[in-house]
Structures are given as C-alpha cells and as structure tokens.
Amino acid sequence: MSADDKLDRVVEARMKLKARFEEKMKNTPSVADGKPMGRGPLNRHGMPVTPVGQTLTKKWPVLDLGIQPDIPLDQWLLIVDGAVQNPLELTWDDFMALPQTDDVSDFHCVTTWSRLDIPWQGVRFMDIAALAMPTDDATHIMCYGYDDYSTNLSLEEALKPDVLLVHHADGQPLPKEHGGPVRMITPQLYAWKGSKWIKRIEFLRYNIPGFWEERGYSNTAYPWRNDRYS
Numbered sequence: 001m002s003a004d005d006k007l008d009r010v011v012e013a014r015m016k017l018k019a020r021f022e023e024k025m026k027n028t029p030s031v032a033d034g035k036p037m038g039r040g041p042l043n044r045h046g047m048p049v050t051p052v053g054q055t056l057t058k059k060w061p062v063l064d065l066g067i068q069p070d071i072p073l074d075q076w077l078l079i080v081d082g083a084v085q086n087p088l089e090l091t092w093d094d095f096m097a098l099p100q101t102d103d104v105s106d107f108h109c110v111t112t113w114s115r116l117d118i119p120w121q122g123v124r125f126m127d128i129a130a131l132a133m134p135t136d137d138a139t140h141i142m143c144y145g146y147d148d149y150s151t152n153l154s155l156e157e158a159l160k161p162d163v164l165l166v167h168h169a170d171g172q173p174l175p176k177e178h179g180g181p182v183r184m185i186t187p188q189l190y191a192w193k194g195s196k197w198i199k200r201i202e203f204l205r206y207n208i209p210g211f212w213e214e215r216g217y218s219n220t221a222y223p224w225r226n227d228r229y230s
C-alpha cells in the first residue's frame with residue numbers, strides 16, 4: 001500500500017471512530033453532567049475548576065507503586081494490540097513521527113490534590129486508535145505500564161481529544177518520576193486512569209478492572225461526582 005493510501009485509511013478510521021463514539025461521548029459525565037460538583041470559576045469544559053473534595057496545588061506530587069522503571073529510548077516500545085485490525089509495535093522514532101499535539105489541561109489526583117493548567121506535548125490517543133483500527137466490537141482499553149501497573153478506560157473516555165500520550169510537560173521532557181519517557185493523561189478523569197511509563201494498550205471487547213480498580217477504586221473515576229470508589 002502506498003503512503004497516501006495508508007494515510008487515507010487512517011483518516012477514514014478516525015472518522016469512523018468519531019461517528020461510532022460521538023453519541024456515547026456526549027453522554028459521558030464530564031460533558032453531560034447537569035450539576036457538576038465543585039468550586040470556583042468554570043474551566044475549559046464548563047466544569048467548576050476545583051472538583052468536589054479537591055485542593056489546588058502548584059506542586060506536582062509523585063505517586064507510584066514504589067518502582068520507577070528506567071526505559072532507554074532505544075529500548076522503548078509501545079504495543080497496541082487486542083481487538084484491533086492493525087496491531088502496532090511503535091519504536092521511539094515511530095512514535096515521534098506521529099502527529100504531535102500541544103494542549104493545556106488539569107490533573108486531578110484521587111488523593112485530593114489538583115494541579116491546573118499543565119502544558120503538555122504528545123500524541124492523541126485518538127490518532128493511535130485510528131492507526132490501530134479497533135474492531136467494531138471493541139468497547140474498552142487496558143493500559144499497562146513498564147512497572148506492571150494497569151488501568152481500564154471506556155473508549156468514549158479514551159477517545160476524547162485531551163487524552164494524550166505525553167512526552168513533554170511544562171516545556172521539559174517528562175521526568176522519569178512522572179512517567180517519562182511517555183505517559184498517558186486523562187484530564188477529565190482522576191489521574192490514576194493515566195498510566196505512567198506506558199508500555200501497552202490493549203483493546204477489549206468488555207470491561208475488566210485494572211490495578212486500582214481491582215482494589216476498590218472506581219471504574220469510571222469522574223472527579224465532579226466524587227466518583228472515587230466503587
């Protein structure tokens with residue numbers, strides 16, 4: 001297949017995904033919630049800037065499982081597999097050759113701190129999904145870190161335009177303690193839904209819990225509903 005044909009296929013896959021998940025996305029709490037709980041002026045999504053139970057901080061605390069894996073860029077790989085037509089194994093160069101996105105978004109940790117307006121640089125999950133072409137029955141993903149962390153997301157949350165696989169934060173390469181070289185971010189959900197040191201994204205035909213979800217944390221993790229535990 002020529003490079004042009006490949007690009008056409010990706011564009012078509014992106015449109016198909018948008019069409020398929022548009023309605024579901026409109027009904028997710030962060031878009032459809034009539035009474036979002038929180039304080040302060042409205043953020044870029046029309047939600048109170050400080051979700052219920054959160055405190056703003058300028059610092060960026062570090063949370064992990066006690067392991068901060070070292071992944072040299074020449075050994076870094078991102079696997080995208082499961083319910084997809086086109087499984088991927090992206091090297092660092094492959095990943096950096098994908099369309100790059102700059103965005104500014106907030107970070108809400110379930111342990112009650114929020115950090116606002118972080119400038120990020122990275123690749124949209126949507127663009128990776130379009131390349132991998134999820135099968136028609138894919139509904140969720142499981143994200144795995146190099147530290148054996150895992151966390152599950154519905155596709156209607158994961159496909160939002162602010163869900164990125166980031167390699168820069170605050171204009172600097174993402175520090176190892178925050179998940180560098182690459183982590184995922186989920187600005188409209190609690191931050192545990194974004195895997196640091198991301199290694200694999202598995203598309204699923206059903207929903208299964210990840211590391212914290214198995215231990216009682218919420219599958220949905222919506223900050224403006226205080227949706228911390230299940």
Ligand SMILES: Nc1nc2c(c(=O)[nH]1)N[C@H]1C(S)=C(S)[C@@H](COP(=O)(O)O)O[C@H]1N2
Binds near residue numbers: 060062109145191
């Ligand atoms: N791979 C991996 N990703 C992870 C975690 C982890 O332990 N391992 N912790 C999660 C939790 S609970 C939070 S709050 C955020 C914390 O990100 P930070 O350390 O950059 O603040 O990462 C999430 N992603």
Ligand SMILES: [Mo]
Binds near residue numbers: 110111191192
């Ligand atoms: Mo967390």
